[in-house]
Amino acid sequence: MKKIAVDISHGKSYQILIGEGIVVEKGLAAVLCGRGSSCLVVTDRNVAGLYKKLLPPKMRTLVLPPGEKEKKFSNIERICRGAVESGLDRGSQVVALGGGVVGDMAGFAASIYMRGVDYVQVPTTVLAMVDSSVGGKTGVDLPEGKNLVGTFWQPAAVFADTSFIRTLPAREIRCGLAEIIKYGVILDPRLFSALEKGMKFLLACDLSVYEKIIARCCRLKADVVEKDEKEGGLRAILNYGHSFGHAVEKVAGFGKFSHGEAVGIGMRMAAKFAVASGMLSPQEERRQNGLLDMAGLPKSVKASAEKIYSAMFSDKKARAGRLRIVVPRAIGRVELLDSPDPGRVLSAIEAYCSP
Numbered sequence: 001m002k003k004i005a006v007d008i009s010h011g012k013s014y015q016i017l018i019g020e021g022i023v024v025e026k027g028l029a030a031v032l033c034g035r036g037s038s039c040l041v042v043t044d045r046n047v048a049g050l051y052k053k054l055l056p057p058k059m060r061t062l063v064l065p066p067g068e069k070e071k072k073f074s075n076i077e078r079i080c081r082g083a084v085e086s087g088l089d090r091g092s093q094v095v096a097l098g099g100g101v102v103g104d105m106a107g108f109a110a111s112i113y114m115r116g117v118d119y120v121q122v123p124t125t126v127l128a129m130v131d132s133s134v135g136g137k138t139g140v141d142l143p144e145g146k147n148l149v150g151t152f153w154q155p156a157a158v159f160a161d162t163s164f165i166r167t168l169p170a171r172e173i174r175c176g177l178a179e180i181i182k183y184g185v186i187l188d189p190r191l192f193s194a195l196e197k198g199m200k201f202l203l204a205c206d207l208s209v210y211e212k213i214i215a216r217c218c219r220l221k222a223d224v225v226e227k228d229e230k231e232g233g234l235r236a237i238l239n240y241g242h243s244f245g246h247a248v249e250k251v252a253g254f255g256k257f258s259h260g261e262a263v264g265i266g267m268r269m270a271a272k273f274a275v276a277s278g279m280l281s282p283q284e285e286r287r288q289n290g291l292l293d294m295a296g297l298p299k300s301v302k303a304s305a306e307k308i309y310s311a312m313f314s315d316k317k318a319r320a321g322r323l324r325i326v327v328p329r330a331i332g333r334v335e336l337l338d339s340p341d342p343g344r345v346l347s348a349i350e351a352y353c354s355p
């Protein structure tokens with residue numbers, strides 16, 4: 001088992017525990033033992049179906065329909081009303097058992113229920129283990145764009161049991177791999193090289209390799225979040241590929257591409273832009289795209305490039321009608337760029353759009 005400490009000031013520090021069986025073998029009740037006066041487990045139908053034994057009848061559980069389309073305000077009301085019905089008080093906690101959709105919504109509800117109660121993340125997808133369960137970003141989508149409403153609310157603890165990966169559909173594994181590759185490109189050339197050598201083990205679901213890689217990604221994310229919890233600047237690098245990717249998700253229609261798939265396409269667009277601007281060598285672009293290919297991530301989107309370009313302006317990094325994107329300079333190094341050349345951005349998008 002691996003332990004990562006996330007050291008955030010003002011009493012918001014917590015630990016991430018990562019290991020095979022740490023939740024599934026012990027049971028949720030044992031893991032949560034002694035935490036909070038009472039709890040409400042929030043999960044989705046797929047996870048609840050697969051992991052019934054983790055949810056004994058005496059444990060209050062709210063089961064939501066699965067999928068990105070469900071990441072909406074009405075479900076926040078459902079969670080908050082479920083919390084009232086379950087008698088949750090200010091000493092209680094919400095438990096997010098699921099992928100990033102459940103985690104973002106349960107965290108958001110926890111941050112506003114009774115003006116804020118604790119929540120614990122029990123991520124069940126690779127993406128949630130390496131990214132969404134850590135760092136305290138919570139929220140929901142609006143029809144106008146992804147994650148447009150939310151809060152920064154750090155979890156009280158994260159329990160990442162790698163054995164959940166065994167039941168993940170291959171497509172969901174690929175989505176997590178996109179975020180893992182992202183960490184290599186933005187921060188860690190050694191991680192990137194290790195992925196080039198070890199992708200086959202991840203695709204074959206080798207849980208001991210996942211434990212190491214998840215721990216490395218969580219450490220990298222924690223280092224960034226510790227320096228810039230509320231995304232004053234540095235934290236924006238974690239959104240590499242996301243300005244393009246969120247726009248791809250929106251234009252293709254939420255649910256058509258999963259978050260990870262869209263981020264993978266977004267990383268290809270960002271690298272294309274960087275090469276055209278002389279900021280990245282074509283060899284480094286090929287290395288990035290080669291790894292995305294190895295992970296089996298999609299290479300293009302059937303959509304209008306102009307629509308994707310317009311949708312990028314509802315990204316949260318855009319300011320006063322000007323785009324701000326994360327641009328790779330080399331494997332392991334990125335920078336934030338304000339007001340990128342519109343023609344080059346559009347061409348980079350066009351390169352990955354098919355009619």
Ligand code: NAD
Pocket residue numbers: 044045046047050066067068071098099100101102104124125126127128131132133134135136137138146147164165167168169172175258259260
């Ligand atoms: P998800 O939560 O929709 O899960 C993907 C699918 O896998 C769902 O159908 C789910 O029911 C199913 N599933 C979950 N665990 C399973 C398991 N162990 N076995 C079988 N099926 C399982 O999607 P996701 O990819 O985990 O998360 C994407 C979301 O995360 C997006 O909304 C994105 O915006 C958000 N996100 C948030 C942050 C953050 O910092 N808060 C970071 C990255 C992504």
Ligand code: GLY
Pocket residue numbers: 131134135137235238239
């Ligand atoms: N996933 C981006 C962030 O947490 O900031």
